[in-house]
Amino acid sequence: MEFDLLLKNIARHVQLDQTEIGFFTSLLEKKKMKKKEFLLKYGEICKTENFIVKGCLRVYAVDANGFEHIVMFGIEGWWVSDLLSLWTNSPTTYYIDALEDTELLQISKSNLDALYERVPKFERFFRIILQNAYSAQQLRINQNLSFTAEQRYLNFIEKYPSFAQRIPQKQISAYLGMTPVFLSMLRKKLSKK
Amino acid sequence: MEFDLLLKNIARHVQLDQTEIGFFTSLLEKKKMKKKEFLLKYGEICKTENFIVKGCLRVYAVDANGFEHIVMFGIEGWWVSDLLSLWTNSPTTYYIDALEDTELLQISKSNLDALYERVPKFERFFRIILQNAYSAQQLRINQNLSFTAEQRYLNFIEKYPSFAQRIPQKQISAYLGMTPVFLSMLRKKLSKK
Numbered sequence: 001m002e003f004d005l006l007l008k009n010i011a012r013h014v015q016l017d018q019t020e021i022g023f024f025t026s027l028l029e030k031k032k033m034k035k036k037e038f039l040l041k042y043g044e045i046c047k048t049e050n051f052i053v054k055g056c057l058r059v060y061a062v063d064a065n066g067f068e069h070i071v072m073f074g075i076e077g078w079w080v081s082d083l084l085s086l087w088t089n090s091p092t093t094y095y096i097d098a099l100e101d102t103e104l105l106q107i108s109k110s111n112l113d114a115l116y117e118r119v120p121k122f123e124r125f126f127r128i129i130l131q132n133a134y135s136a137q138q139l140r141i142n143q144n145l146s147f148t149a150e151q152r153y154l155n156f157i158e159k160y161p162s163f164a165q166r167i168p169q170k171q172i173s174a175y176l177g178m179t180p181v182f183l184s185m186l187r188k189k190l191s192k193k
Numbered sequence: 194m195e196f197d198l199l200l201k202n203i204a205r206h207v208q209l210d211q212t213e214i215g216f217f218t219s220l221l222e223k224k225k226m227k228k229k230e231f232l233l234k235y236g237e238i239c240k241t242e243n244f245i246v247k248g249c250l251r252v253y254a255v256d257a258n259g260f261e262h263i264v265m266f267g268i269e270g271w272w273v274s275d276l277l278s279l280w281t282n283s284p285t286t287y288y289i290d291a292l293e294d295t296e297l298l299q300i301s302k303s304n305l306d307a308l309y310e311r312v313p314k315f316e317r318f319f320r321i322i323l324q325n326a327y328s329a330q331q332l333r334i335n336q337n338l339s340f341t342a343e344q345r346y347l348n349f350i351e352k353y354p355s356f357a358q359r360i361p362q363k364q365i366s367a368y369l370g371m372t373p374v375f376l377s378m379l380r381k382k383l384s385k386k
Contacts, residue, residue, distance in 0.1 A: 145262035
């Protein structure tokens, strides 16, 4: 069923009864995206929190020289949005687009507010989700500062094996902060080891 | 009063009644740290969430070559801990020490659990705090990838003017991912502009 993955995801952290599940799912909207379609563009305001049921999204920024820097990838089971834009109603500095045909369950900010009001367990759920996301980000900052390019790549494929398989090398290099050519040389070198 | 800053901080996001305030403050412990004293060392388990009443902490990692990489600074009004270690009961990969004489209010993990159980508003409070922290971190990842050294430094002193004034240059360079010598040259260059 369409809500299965999401409800399983939530049940890992909080227990909902049938009424709560009914209310929650009534607030969700489905969205289908084609590969390369944008969910959010620089300057727009992020209006929804987005759960990926199927597919793959990337969040990226474009620097003054036109280079793309990937902030995160998300696949099935991940929440993706620009939290800053969503909660402060400010224009985003990111782009979010689909690397594959993608299906989302979306909840708007006003519906999220209503959800927190009526089912406070969701405060707990998102508090825990955010703790995990924050810790993962902190680790990434640390590794960006202290790891060599080779260590960053090896760590990425070990930590996110499913990402490494389905995401094009060009995107992975932009996530790791290296050029595609450099990543290609690195992979050749590693394959000879 | 000793709880003033913390309660003001909380009141920006949730409204507590006197009973809730009484219960919350009964769970806190005061800790005084001398400059250079450690709150947490690599391999230890983080047991508390820590609110800074006075002073300055830094969170850093040491890489294989012995270089320190600063993950974050915290001053009055900030929460500092290793969330991953705290919530998964796993050894931390960070060090946390005091850059100045520092006073903390600490809450242990079991007391935090009791607090969430009895005053669920704190789920909301920490959910919001984490949203803000996550967004700030995401911005830092993006800027580390896309900004020049000069842009990173200028952005840091603009965004955190109070940090730039009180934190030694050597620490700031380790936070920005450059050598102290490079930062010193950069500052000289900028002062001539």
